[in-house]
Amino acid sequence: MSAAVREDLAAARAHDPAARGDVENALVYSGLHAIWAYRAAHAMWRRPVLRAPARLLSQLVRGLTGIEIHPAARIGRRFFIDHGMGVVIGETAEIGDDVMIYHGVTLGGTSLERAKRHPTLGDRVTVGAGAKILGPVTIGADSAVGANAVVTRDAPADSIVVGIPAQARPRKPAQHEPLVDPTSYIDPAMYI
Template identity: 65%
Template sequence: MTLAFHASRARSRIVDDLDAAIVRDPAARSRVDVFLNSPGLHAIWAYRLAHRLWLRGGLYAVAARLLMTFTRSVTGVEIHPAARIGRRFFIDHGMGVVIGETAEVGDDVMLYHGVTLGGRSLERVKRHPTVGSRVTIGAGARVLGPVYIGDDVQIGANSVVVKDVPSGAIATGIPATVRFPDRPAEDPYEAMFRDPALWI
């Protein structure tokens, strides 16, 4: 693959990220505004570079860790460069987000500030969550351990998730309880606005 191909693909992903941020952030005014002022996006872009370095191993992996340590000090977002994160990922506000080494995140996922995708084991195994696509995780939520979060799930603010959550479900509380939208064909995201517990 040529350098021009890689540059084109990188530009495409940056535009995807910018557009995803504009769709999800009502305060965003333009691509330029988001490009300059979104610490969540800055952290994601640093992660994407660090992840490429991490995969090369050796001193590149050391550089990846250093890059993400610097990024954490600037953005307040900590993402291990070994984590695997899909396209159009968005972190709103950013501060306090932690994504662990073995975390896997699908496409079109949104995290609010203070979210942790953390581990519950000190063993060198898969110890962080796997998050499907089109998932929203509310501010301060903790998703802990090698749990599976299905597609189209909504996790409420400050919830603590330690068990799998099936696709299309809503999880709220400490520990989180799982339910499904109680209106036929209701979008889980829209259902959030009827449930105050999601925002506490």
């Protein structure tokens, strides 16, 4: 468990330029609290006798963080939720490694069937604030879903997915690079 916590703290530092240190992040980042509680609830969920307590834990954490993650969802390593409030991750959702999502994101279902009804996100997917990914759709690895997109269809790997309804287009190589080169960035606040 401690290795996973260290990985999550490293993911927070890597994804959030406001992250100032592991101790502060561990104390104040609701996304980290939610994923750590999810991991405990998920371990409980795998034992049928503990499913009710797992749901109770997930609902308690929802009340404390504003982030709802069903304990049956499957989430990979180094998952990071930035800001967090209003995030919903449904029961049959599957999330790969190194995924980042922002506040207001819903990985929701579109059916009442007892089957796969929530999205699958491949490795290294980023989902922008307010995006809704609905149904048993797959977002391929290394894709980005734009803010407020409403996704109801699969997107191949290396896609940019934007709009209502969302459309996928190939991601250009330059779109994998950060908008600002951190080695050459000059903080305007240094002149104040």
